[in-house]
Amino acid sequence: MKFLIAGFGSIGRRHYRNLKTLGENDIVLLRSHKSTLDDEEIVGVPVEDSIEAALSHQPDALIVATPTALHLDSAIPAAKAGCSIFMEKPVSNDLDGIQKLASELKIHEKEMLVGFQFRYHPGLKKVKAWVGEEKIGRPLMVRSHWGEYLPNWHPWEDYRESYAARKELGGGVVRTLSHPFDYLCWLFGGVQSVGSKIENLSDLELHGVEDMGEINLQFESGVFATVQVNYFQQPPQHTLEIFGTEGTIRWDNEDGVASVWTVTKKIWERFEMSPGFDRNDLFMAEMRHFINLTKGLEPSQCNLEDGLVVQNLVSKILSQ
Numbered sequence: 667m668k669f670l671i672a673g674f675g676s677i678g679r680r681h682y683r684n685l686k687t688l689g690e691n692d693i694v695l696l697r698s699h700k701s702t703l704d705d706e707e708i709v710g711v712p713v714e715d716s717i718e719a720a721l722s723h724q725p726d727a728l729i730v731a732t733p734t735a736l737h738l739d740s741a742i743p744a745a746k747a748g749c750s751i752f753m754e755k756p757v758s759n760d761l762d763g764i765q766k767l768a769s770e771l772k773i774h775e776k777e778m779l780v781g782f783q784f785r786y787h788p789g790l791k792k793v794k795a796w797v798g799e800e801k802i803g804r805p806l807m808v809r810s811h812w813g814e815y816l817p818n819w820h821p822w823e824d825y826r827e828s829y830a831a832r833k834e835l836g837g838g839v840v841r842t843l844s845h846p847f848d849y850l851c852w853l854f855g856g857v858q859s860v861g862s863k864i865e866n867l868s869d870l871e872l873h874g875v876e877d878m879g880e881i882n883l884q885f886e887s888g889v890f891a892t893v894q895v896n897y898f899q900q901p902p903q904h905t906l907e908i909f910g911t912e913g914t915i916r917w918d919n920e921d922g923v924a925s926v927w928t929v930t931k932k933i934w935e936r937f938e939m940s941p942g943f944d945r946n947d948l949f950m951a952e953m954r955h956f957i958n959l960t961k962g963l964e965p966s967q968c969n970l971e972d973g974l975v976v977q978n979l980v981s982k983i984l985s986q
Contacts, residue, residue, distance in 0.1 A: 667960060670725035670749070672696040672717070672740040674708070676820055677754055678731030680946070682708070684953045696720040696740060698732075717743045725749055727960045733829035734836025735759040738767060745770035750960040751778040756844050756980060757973040759836030764977070768970055777966045779956050780973035782848040786951040789917050789924040790849055792937040793906070796915055796926055797853055803912030805854065808891035810846040810906050813899025816870060816877075826871045830897075833874030840864060840879045840983050843895040846906075847976045848968070850883065850891055853908075857975075859884040862983040868898040881983055 669685055671678050674697050685693060694712045714720040717740050728744035730737050730753040737758050741751055745767055757764060757780060771778055784790055797805060817825045829835035830842045851857065861882040868877050878896040885891065904919035913928035922939040958964040 667726040667957070668692040668694065668723060669727050669729060670694045670696060670720050670723065670744065671729045671731060672720070672744075673698075673731035673733075673736075675701045675731065678729070679707075680949055681729050681731060681752075681953060684946070684950050687950070688953060688957060690957065694720055694723045694725060721747045721749075727752065727956070729956075730754055734841060735829075735834060736836075738763045742767050742770060745774065745776060745778075748774045748776060750776050750956075752781065752956045753778060753973070754781040755848070755973065755976065756780075756836075756841050757970070757977050759841065761977060761981060764970075764974065771970065777959050778970045778973075779952075779959055779966050780848075780968045780970065780976075781952065782845055782968050782972075782976075783948040783952045784845050784849050785852060785968055786948045786955075787919075787922065788939060788943070789922045789937060790906075792924045793908070793915055793917050794853055796924075797908065801913065801926055802908065802910030802915055802928060805887075805889050805908050805910045807909045808850065808854070808889060808907065809909075810850060810891065810893045812843050812846060812894070812904045813896045814843065814902045815900045816897040818900075818902075826873070831870070831872045831875065837872075838875030838984070839877055839895045839897045840881075841980055844976055844980055846893050846895070847881075847883075847979050848972070849906075850885075850893070851972075851975050851979075854885045854887055854889045854891070856886045857883050857979060858886045860979060860982045860986070862986045864983065864986075867896075870897060872897075876984075879983065883979075 669690060671682055674695055696714050727750040730741050734756060737753055741753055745751055825831055830837045864876040864879040866877050870877055877898055881893040883891040906917040908915040915926050917924045922943060924937040925934045927934050955967055959966055
């Protein structure tokens, strides 16, 4: 198969390397040439600077790794050309154009995968299994917290110029750290109501975007969740706690471990990561799935409709 990668910053480069590791070497790049990373590893790889020229290579699939606000610029033409689509989260910076993308995918009977890689995390998959088997009874309340220090996120670039810091590129902490919204819906289903407070509290030099958000979600199942995200926390923290009628579940992204305490055993049981587990394992699992999706061997584990759930949540949060 032939893969087109739109965008060759840090995440585009990761997907390129993972494709190569998985034996996929027929790759075309669509680039703006704004990346500050070196180009040594892509010598000899076809590079185009327009979507029209890139699609003339007749790729089977597109990987969208451009800034959020530019996602649909490549995704809609590629869907119209009959490509399967892998799109980094979130789907876009607003809802304009998404129905056009959905229409083209339907016409050409192609699938899309949205890049919420935490769905592939072994610890979170174990959390989902525990919730499904009612290990802690009926879940009542959830607390998710994700804080990052934006200047340390991509130390090779000026954070002030990154998409995450700029409104016109679809940045802001709520969009950029939107993974908890996806995995909470994956765990607990549809959201009934949303309440939020977003602010710019720190001294970071951001351009029209927020650096913190505190969001309350009421799920149709009755579960109540609080999600906190920020750009200024040192050291970073990404954790999840679920409180049920018969126990508690915890997950910590730092070591990946999931733990459960139940009223029957009254001890913490731990689900450990396999030796050698690496963050890139999530992206590798995601890319294996996308390759199989493109071949028609598997349905999407996170399709456009799933991505739209998060998109709508983000829109509601930012409009309050």
